[in-house]
Amino acid sequence: MSERKRERPKDLRQACLAEAYGIVAESGPEKLSLREVARRLGVSHQAPYKHFPSRDHILAEIIARSFRDFAAFLNRRSATPSGEADLCAMGRAYIDYAREKPLNYRLMFNTALPPAAEHPEMMADARHAFSILHERLRRAHAPLDTAGARRVKFDALYIWSTLHGLASILESDVLPSIDFSEDELREAAEQVLDRLGGPPTPEP
Amino acid sequence: MSERKRERPKDLRQACLAEAYGIVAESGPEKLSLREVARRLGVSHQAPYKHFPSRDHILAEIIARSFRDFAAFLNRRSATPSGEADLCAMGRAYIDYAREKPLNYRLMFNTALPPAAEHPEMMADARHAFSILHERLRRAHAPLDTAGARRVKFDALYIWSTLHGLASILESDVLPSIDFSEDELREAAEQVLDRLGGPPTPEP
DNA sequence: CGGAGCTGGTTGACGCTGTCTACAATGGGT
DNA sequence: ACCCATTGTAGACAGCGTCAACCAGCTCCG
Numbered sequence: 001m002s003e004r005k006r007e008r009p010k011d012l013r014q015a016c017l018a019e020a021y022g023i024v025a026e027s028g029p030e031k032l033s034l035r036e037v038a039r040r041l042g043v044s045h046q047a048p049y050k051h052f053p054s055r056d057h058i059l060a061e062i063i064a065r066s067f068r069d070f071a072a073f074l075n076r077r078s079a080t081p082s083g084e085a086d087l088c089a090m091g092r093a094y095i096d097y098a099r100e101k102p103l104n105y106r107l108m109f110n111t112a113l114p115p116a117a118e119h120p121e122m123m124a125d126a127r128h129a130f131s132i133l134h135e136r137l138r139r140a141h142a143p144l145d146t147a148g149a150r151r152v153k154f155d156a157l158y159i160w161s162t163l164h165g166l167a168s169i170l171e172s173d174v175l176p177s178i179d180f181s182e183d184e185l186r187e188a189a190e191q192v193l194d195r196l197g198g199p200p201t202p203e204p
Numbered sequence: 205m206s207e208r209k210r211e212r213p214k215d216l217r218q219a220c221l222a223e224a225y226g227i228v229a230e231s232g233p234e235k236l237s238l239r240e241v242a243r244r245l246g247v248s249h250q251a252p253y254k255h256f257p258s259r260d261h262i263l264a265e266i267i268a269r270s271f272r273d274f275a276a277f278l279n280r281r282s283a284t285p286s287g288e289a290d291l292c293a294m295g296r297a298y299i300d301y302a303r304e305k306p307l308n309y310r311l312m313f314n315t316a317l318p319p320a321a322e323h324p325e326m327m328a329d330a331r332h333a334f335s336i337l338h339e340r341l342r343r344a345h346a347p348l349d350t351a352g353a354r355r356v357k358f359d360a361l362y363i364w365s366t367l368h369g370l371a372s373i374l375e376s377d378v379l380p381s382i383d384f385s386e387d388e389l390r391e392a393a394e395q396v397l398d399r400l401g402g403p404p405t406p407e408p
Numbered sequence: 409c410g411g412a413g414c415t416g417g418t419t420g421a422c423g424c425t426g427t428c429t430a431c432a433a434t435g436g437g438t
Numbered sequence: 439a440c441c442c443a444t445t446g447t448a449g450a451c452a453g454c455g456t457c458a459a460c461c462a463g464c465t466c467c468g
Contacts, residue, residue, distance in 0.1 A: 036454095157373070160373065163369065179357065191362070192365055239426080258427080
């Protein structure tokens with residue numbers, strides 16, 4: 001019935017990004033096509049090329065935005081007043097982000113990124129997000145250990161590994177097909193975070 | 205000079221898989237194309253379709269093979285005679301596999317799998333690999349804890365998370381761009397495995 | 409003014425892809 | 439000797455990314 005074409009949007013660039021994000025959300029990053037974006041916006045198949053040099057560039061920008069969103073989220077959540085339970089807050093924030101925005105998380109960490117060399121801006125955003133994570137982990141962990149930055153660094157890697165692995169496993173929906181029940185699934189993150197937070201802080 | 209066409213292989217199916225694996229190794233799974241496979245084998249562009257119903261099916265079979273290879277590797281490595289240091293052996297085996305066959309690891313865990321519903325055989329192989337991992341973790345961990353299967357299960361999830369996260373991080377080449385030096389990078393797996401093996405066995 | 413040139417849009421073409429269909433050769437079972 | 443499944447070929451189609459040419463308006467500068 002009704003023509004689905006929207007009016008020509010004022011800012012085609014932003015509109016492209018929004019529509020592209022929608023397509024990725026519906027069908028995954030492989031299915032993103034500039035022609036489909038154009039079609040949905042009711043513009044010619046070449047219009048998006050005036051704003052993005054290639055298909056990968058639009059995807060790279062979406063991913064870059066995810067990194068920025070992730071970084072902002074981590075900043076917001078881990079800015080505890082005390083600064084003491086930072087580690088716990090950070091862990092929870094990391095997992096929460098993966099649960100609240102699974103698409104973004106998948107785009108950043110579970111998808112082959114567009115070739116890094118050709119998308120320096122995206123990589124800069126990625127590094128920035130990592131640096132926040134790393135810095136917070138380092139700061140939260142340092143008071144517990146005076147044996148040198150080297151050991152702290154590996155501690156941070158250990159924590160990050162667990163967080164990232166947990167988030168990926170939760171996101172991949174594999175747990176139900178292993179023995180995990182509904183209940184256990186809901187509790188999984190909490191349990192893992194407990195184990196991660198427990199042993200490393202033996203309260204001397 | 206020489207025609208690059210090979211003789212028509214006897215078993216075109218196997219030849220297709222081999223060539224497809226080569227393409228994926230060179231250029232990543234996105235670049236896999238049945239036409240390119242056919243071209244390299246010197247057959248018509250439709251010949252591979254007599255052996256695989258679709259492009260995704262050939263990729264799914266490659267991934268399924270990776271899962272089988274991974275399962276066999278875990279079995280081989282974690283079959284310690286004592287059965288006691290199983291956990292450590294398992295951890296090392298997991299990380300070693302990711303390091304020795306990074307392509308396979310990426311295909312299994314860092315790539316959007318072809319839609320699960322349409323490739324039940326691949327998913328069966330995936331579940332089998334997971335079950336080995338899970339079973340080994342459960343068995344290795346059980347003696348240390350008699351508080352019930354529930355807790356053991358979460359312990360297994362915790363260990364698996366750390367292993368998977370570490371492997372993914374190592375594989376993603378992101379560490380060099382965070383502060384990690386050559387040396388530290390080489391030592392990273394060892395350090396994380398130490399931390400994973402340490403705390404959970406407090407020798408009462 | 410008026411034209412030059414940039415910006416953002418158009419259409420058309422090319423070669424690549426997956427996949428459908430029709431067709432040919434081959435060879436074993438009855 | 440015939441049937442027919444198997445395995446290969448050839449051709450067509452639509453969708454994709456991308457290149458090139460073109461065109462409308464706008465701004466800037468003479």
